[in-house]
Amino acid sequence: MQDYNYVWANCFEITLELSCCKYPPTSELQKEWENNRESLLAFIEKVHIGVKGFVKDAVSGVGLDNATIVVAGIAHNITAGK
Numbered sequence: 001m002q003d004y005n006y007v008w009a010n011c012f013e014i015t016l017e018l019s020c021c022k023y024p025p026t027s028e029l030q031k032e033w034e035n036n037r038e039s040l041l042a043f044i045e046k047v048h049i050g051v052k053g054f055v056k057d058a059v060s061g062v063g064l065d066n067a068t069i070v071v072a073g074i075a076h077n078i079t080a081g082k
Contacts, residue, residue: 016040055080 005011
């Protein structure tokens with residue numbers, strides 16, 4: 001689903017795995033939080049780095065549906081929604 005959303009819905013999803021144990025015991029959860037807290041907070045701080053906004057016609061200011069956004073050096077174009 002992550003690949004589909006990235007390619008077709010312009011949505012970048014991630015999976016965070018905090019441990020090699022898929023089902024850690026309840027007694028270990030606090031330790032896992034403490035081990036990963038700073039990294040998770042640092043990641044959250046970086047989430048909104050980038051470009052975001054609306055694609056509009058330069059003259060009329062009307063929103064442009066399905067406009068292709070191309071960034072030099074990045075091999076993945078983004079298509080604006082409605």
